[in-house]
Amino acid sequence: MRIMSRLALAASLLVTSWTLAAPPSPLQQDQPDPSKPPKVYVVPFGLNGKGQMGTDIHSSIYEKVVKDIRDKKPDLIVISLDSAERGKREYSGAESDSLRERGVNNSEDGRKTLALFKRDLGDIPQVMWVQDSVGFGTLFAMAWPHMYTKGDARLWGLDKVSRQAKSNDHEVERKWLAAAVGIANGFLIEGGHPAIIGAAMMDPERMLSVSFKGREFHWTADRDGTFLIDGDPRFVANFDARSAEDFGLSDGSADTLDDLMFQLGYRDYDDSLVKAGQDGTKLVGDYIASWRKVFEADFEAFAEYRRLGDSTDTKEITKARKALEQVLAGMKRYPAVELRWRMTVGLDQAGVEGLIKQLKEKLKGVKSGGAGGGGGFGGRP
């Protein structure tokens, strides 16, 4: 018993000494001072179930976040992606999408956001941590070479790319599909993934299988690999936390920041920014709450315009104009608001400016005793 205890103690000392002697995370070597535990800055891409691509996740907020990161000088950036359409886990396809919360494929803005992190902050180590991703957010998930997932995360929903390319002309459809897949694949290439994985995740007709060559994954666009990922031309390839890790798309799974840091090889880390609400979580959270509030208020203002816009009373016309000016101000302040307006009402800034101008013309007409007409764009004089 005593001997056993001594052995156990020796073993535990061995483990301890091994632990103490363990090399720091490879990422830590990139820090200005590798001997210090890394100061972590978390940036949410979507938060608390609000992760619509194009609105909640938009370059305009990340421009601010990037400035904040520069000020705070963290050693590690953790990008926490939570973009699963409506934030619900029972997602079962397009039919259950909420139109309002459906992500928008704005590759231009996506590339802008990517460049903010990859180019402007390229000197700071970054890790993508996927909470859940269904839809275009999956492109972001795949755009960082260091990717971890939550245990129940999904990397789904890129079939939306092919759905957008539908046409009644076969060649036109192939054209737009190739273009959309090519553009979207740029994100995977940023993450160091082969384009054929992206093609299979977007285009149902593309097959995907994988084999191992030593420790390397060898992906092929057929069914001939050791593991068949997608052999059905009706569906696209999707990955979850487990399969993403098994096939080397992710580096592992982590449910908490502690787990993540451990997985990354850090024995200790500085979470002072996170705990003090000084990382990106507050900035992004405030932004999401704010643009959504502005949108709802603008919606009410637009109802006011609709109620009063047809009036011939100068006071009411003026009120209607002011309501539209409020909508326009919201759009100018937040691109997300403008996008939501386009999705729900079909109006953008130019459209609202047009309506305001129409009301001004109408007001002039009413004041000069004219007909006070001029609704809609143009119209035969």
Added chain:
Amino acid sequence: MTRPCAAAALLTLLLPMAALGQSTPKAPAVKPPASSDDRTTKRQVFIVPMEGMVGAGLRHDEMVKVEQEADKFGNGQIIILKINSGGGSVTEGDRIVRTLERVREKHRLVAWLEEAISGAAFTAMNCPEIYFMKVGTMGSITKYSGDGSGGQVSSSGRDLEAWIERVAEVAEGGGHNGQVGRAMVYSPIVVSYTKDPKTGKVTFYADATGEVMLSDQGDNLTLNADNALDCGYSKGTADTQEELFRAMQLVPGTYEVNPAGDRIGKSWLKSLENYKKKAQDLQIELGSLSNVNDPVARLTKQRKLYEQMKEYWRKATPVAMGMEGPGMLLPPEANEVATHLFEKFQNSPDQVEVACQIIDLCIKDVNRRIAEAKKQK
């Protein structure tokens, strides 16, 4: 809606037939600088942002302007077209080809691609050197037009054959493989390649013979940074100007970036935005004419707006054509007053001129109505 039915029908033909009819700035003959004092010893690098639709934001006009700037420094300057475009007008593509064929004879012509889809890929092919950003794409050059009911129809038959060969010819003219271009046009066309592991030499095949299948029978080809680099279509991958210059093997101290490239590109993009706004205002003012009680005053204002329309056709053709902005700028009564000119408009190589003729007829009609209104007064 101010657009009459006939004008709407014309819009459907926009892509293959957008002959913008703008006068092409004439390229000056290249002269050596007047004296050695006038010339910097450093090679000039012009980086021209080309964004938006081909024919609207991406036009040959800006290329010609940059060519003229480069020519001031003698042959051998460097012109980099920084392309981010989803395509557009085929006719404009032809103008671009003519311009770039000339430019590349005198200067080092480079395409730097973020997004080069359709007509933008066609543009890039003219450049002997192509570099991709990491997220870059190039391809999908299938030609199509509107089917008259809101759908799209791809070219077929002889038109398709001619287009396939035209793209291959342009690719080869730029020093690139033609079969790759063909595969970007029509999905059944196959291209594969084998790369010599020792020399890196790439041999393309118009079937599946090659070791790497670049585009199979069901695929319309769109290259990305990885496969473009591997097959040699891309000379390198660069996300920043510094990376690009390194990839181009520019020796520091031997070149300088000339701001004219950026200025010319951005200046047009800004103008385009301004004209979009002006065109929208014009449409609204037309729609609000009923607010003017006095018929003579109303018609006089209408005439003034039509004069403005003509101006936009000449100064901002893409906006007047409806490629950008609120839609095609034609008087609402054009399809009644000038029906006979619509067919001419569709088939004319100078649509601007015909559009102005249509507007002139409408102005004439307004003048007649002004005279009548004055009589009634």
